[in-house]
Structures are given as C-alpha cells and as structure tokens.
Amino acid sequence: MHRVLCLVIALVAMTPPCDLQLPSLMGQPQIMDSMRLANILMERPVDGPSIRKECRMLNSTDFQKIVDAINRAKLDTRVRPNVHDAYSYLHAHPEVNKGAHGGPAFLPYHRVFIFLYEKLLRIYDRTISLCYWDTTVEPENMLWSSAWTPELFGNVQGQVTTGFARNWITPINPLERAGAVQGRPMNDEDVKVVLSKSRLGEISMPAASVNANVELMHNFVHTYVGGIMGQVETAAYDPIFWFHHTYIDCLYERFRDQQKKLGVQPMRDWPAEHGDSAHAPFAPMRLGSLRNIDGAQEFFSKEIVRCEPLPACTEDSQCGTYLRCDKARRKCISDTMRPPEQAGGVWSSVDNIVGSFWRNRLASINNPLTGSSFGLGSLFQQPEMFRFSSSG
Template identity: 40%
Template sequence: MSAHGGPNFLGWHRTYLVLCENAMREKVANVTIPYWDNTLEEALPVPRQSILFSPLFMGTANGQVTEGPFAFWSTPFGPLGRDVGSDRRLMNPNDISAIMSQSIIADITNPNAPEATNMEELHNDVHVYVGHIMSRIESASYDPLFYCHHAFIDYLWEEFRTNQRMRGIDPSRDYPRIVGEQAHQPLASMGLGRLLVIDGINDIFTRRIYRYERRPACVPNSNTCGSQYLRCDWSRQRCVPLIMNQNGPNMPQAMGQTGPPVQVLPWWARQGSNANTNQNQFVFG
C-alpha cells in the first residue's frame, strides 16, 4: 500500500477521505468532513487552550478525552487520548507559503522534496504534536481529528494544484518519474478497491465530488473572521480561535478581550433531529 513514503501520499489520502465520507453518508446523508487549519492554533501562545479542544468540538487536549462528543471513546489501542504540545510543532504561514512557491508535486512530496516543503513530513509533525493515538500510524485514524487534519493537507494540495493551473501546469498529468518505493509507481494498485496510484491525481475529485471553503481570513471593519469561534488578531492580521478561560472549558473568550465570556452551544447540540448523542455511534461532520 502506498499511503506513506512517496508521492502517492497525497492521492491516497484524498481517495481515503472520499471513501470515509461516503461511508458516513450511508448513516447521515449530508455529513461532510471539515478541515482543521492548524495554523490557527499555531497563532495562540498556548494552542491546547483553543476552543477546538473544548467540549464544543474535539474535547480534551491532554490525557483521556473525557469531554465533548468523543468523550470516553474506546479504541483497539485503549481509550481515546491526546498529549497536545508534547513534541514537534503545528504548521505556520511560512510553511504554507513555501509549499505554494513550488511548481510540481515532486517538490512537495517524498522522496525528492526538501524538508521545508515536504507536505508529508510537515503533516507528520502535526500528528506527533497532537500525540498519543494520533502520533502512531497504526492508531491515528481512531482519533476523529485525524480526518480533519488530513482534510487540511488535502485542501492545501488543492490550492497547490490551482496554482499549477495558473502556471500552465496540468496537475492531472503531474506525477514524478522518480517515486522511491515500488508501491508508488503510477500503475501500481493504490490498495483501495480497483484504483491505481495514478488515479489519485485525477481532477474528478474536486470537479465532480467535493470542493473546499477558503481558509478563514480577517474581515475588514470587523473583529471576526466569518465565524463566531474565531477572532482577528489585527496586530498580525491573522485569525485566531477563541480560547478557554479559567471559568471552565464551556466558556470561551477572545484573546485580549475583556467582558463576560461567550456562552456557545456545542455544534453537535445544534444539529436538531440529525444530532446523534450516542458516544459510541457519533457520526463526525
């Protein structure tokens, strides 16, 4: 299987996300996998204090997950847990700029890409940063954050492909000649149904199956970034998540803001008849 260690890292995970989303839609027709732009948390002094790791969203950042929709999940590797911030790092705007400055997929994937633009290596750092189950290949997919993380990597790849088209490069024909491991050869089996490795760079995914909303950006004459969960840090012109304060994880507040904290209902509690509160059967979306 060619999920790691070569240029099919991107195409394999793109295909895997589509298959997972389709499987979830057999349970909930309109469910989608959101992406986690981890550069938002990177902008915080203490990323684990982000509202992302509150009961409103992903739950506990350090230790067993005991809050939120994924509380007390069990996995074949033990209870769902995290150790956010214990090792490695999140991505930052410079990483993204470096990736977007490249021209072909060989510039951003193993075995040819330098460390600064190697999307697989940058993605590995985030896995290890979240820690615990997410830090190991064999167990990472048991943390729902896995899918959001990979959706962001896929989002960045699609931005890269858009840039390629603007440069006159056809991304559906951009597969390296030097691929390293045999499993990454273009006509090798992807290991997902009947698909071949070369199918992973086909344009059909984002032309016929799904598309992405743009990353959050500061809104002029406003303190928001188009979301009630984000605020704009105008000193850096960067969007940052609300943070949890001393009053408890249900009480997020904006960095640098005074006044009473904002009380927000969990996103999964606002789904009406589509909400599934059974923790062992929760459908991520």
C-alpha cells in the same frame, strides 16, 4: 456450593455477552471485512460535492450533524468491531497502506481515503460534508485553543473525556492524546512555501526540501496531538485525524489550482524520483481497484472538493464563535481560551520570551536530520503500541 453456583449463574445472566466499551472484549478489525467495506463505499453513488469549511466556522447545528454521523458509524456494528474502526483500520494495516506514506502517493492516496470516509458518513446523513481543522490558526500555547473545548474536539491531554468522542474505546485502548509534547501545528510560512512550488515531487518525499515537504508538515501535526493520533498504526481511530487530513486535502487542492495556472497538468505530474515502488503512479492503491495515479484525477477537483477559505477578517464577528480576528494580520486565530489576565501589558513581553523558547524547543525536537523525526521507521515519532499478526 449450590449457593455459589446460583450466584455465578445470576451474575452471568446479568452481564452482557460483549461490552464494546471494554477493549479486552472489543472485537478486533479484520482486514477482509475492512476491504469489503472499502469496496462497498467505492460502489456507492456520489452524493454531490464536499463543501468544506473550517470546523470552527460551522454553526453548531452543522457541526453536530457531522459528529452525529461519526458517532453513528462508531456505534454501527454491522462490520467488526464497528463501521468507523473497521474503515480506520485500512490506514493501519501494513499491506494496505504501503503507498500511503513516504512518497508522492501520500496526497493522492489520502484524497481517496478521505473521499470514501465522507461516503461512509453520508450513509447516516447524505447532507453533510467534512469540515477541516486548519492548524495555521492555532496559538503558541496549545491549551489556549478553542479546538480542545467540549463543544469541539474535546481535551487534548490524557484520556479523552470531553467532546463528542468522550470515553471512546478504540481497538487497542481508550482514546487518549498527549498534546504539545512533540510536533507543532502548521503555519502560514509552511503554506506559502508549498504554494510557491509547481511540481508534486517538490512537495513530496523523497525529493522535497524539508521546508516544502507536506507529508513532513502533516507528521508534525500528528505528533502535536500525540497519543493514538501520534502513530501511523492507530491515528485514524482518533476522529481528529479526519479533520486534519481534510485540511491537508484542501491544501493539495490549492496546490493543484496553482499548478493549472502555471500550465502544469496534475494528472501528468508524477515525479520520476518516487522512491519505493509502492509509490509508482500505476502501483495499486489497495482501495478498491484504484492505482495511485487515480487519486490525482481531475474528477475530484471538478466534482468533489470545494474548500472555503477562512475570511480575511477586520473584526471578530467575521470569525465565528470560536475564533477571533488578529487585525494586524487580518487572520482569524484560535487563542480564544487564553486567560484574559495573560493578554497585553507586561505579560506580552514574557509571553514572547516563552514563545521563542518553545519554538526553539520544537525546532530541536523536529530536526528532520535526526532519525526519530523524519519518520521513515515510525512515521509519527511515537513508539509502536502493538503489532499486526499475519492473520489480521
């Protein structure tokens, strides 16, 4: 008995009191901690504008600086369970995100949310700006995209074991993805339709037409990545969430530019038909003391958001290391992982057939008239993995 007791004591002595890589031992986010963190970020000074480029157009040093800051936030345990997940939890909590989805506050809310996240990263490196993930350059076959290489976002199917977020543990599970099971990337036609509109209500729930609804397009990208990214309660724990939403915010800025050219003032353009009262212009955003309308302030356009578009290309060298030039469209695209033997010749005809089949399948999956895809109950079309306790 004495020997057994000694062995147990020795094992306890060698075991760390809390291994943050084990989800069962990982401290859970607490909403009051997360709210305090948001308030602290709100009060921090603005370190200049956010110069946003497509992530694949950055040189390796600049991209590494961003992901190093993200990993430093993930390892910083001054807030439970760590700074990254404590802030991400705000997107998950049903009392905080009431105005974040399902109405015209979607774009202004996420504008502020991204702004504060960038402030968070600048705690670790004041020189960085978030980059964006432009899904309009993604190929038909998800696995052909350079986005999912170890040098960028890591694998898109199964537990994430490559890339800068490899082996991450989130407050609920190891980070995992289920790419290309549902959803779709955005495309050029989506952007064209959005920019053809002039009023926020024309691109927002509840009144926007299906083909102009930015939130719906954004939902499809969440489900396209799938896994933790595929549901509203957990999406922000996957770091690709932030690159996706940075792109959505850049699209919002382009839309605002179009409005101003047409004589529409974005700050005065809140739709009367805004659905739930949480989407009223002066409803609380629940980020600091802001109201929904504050996310539409001209301050962001004048002082913060600087989105650099991808170049209209004529040769591959204009598209950086990870993209190539589709000369017919003069557009940088991301099918650079496509096997060489599957390019050209007979394969192109087969590929067109397969691509057509896949587009039809996605169209049926994403039919917005079906209850599972419009996403008012489970916004990103995935089953709930957990529920919040009343004390969370």
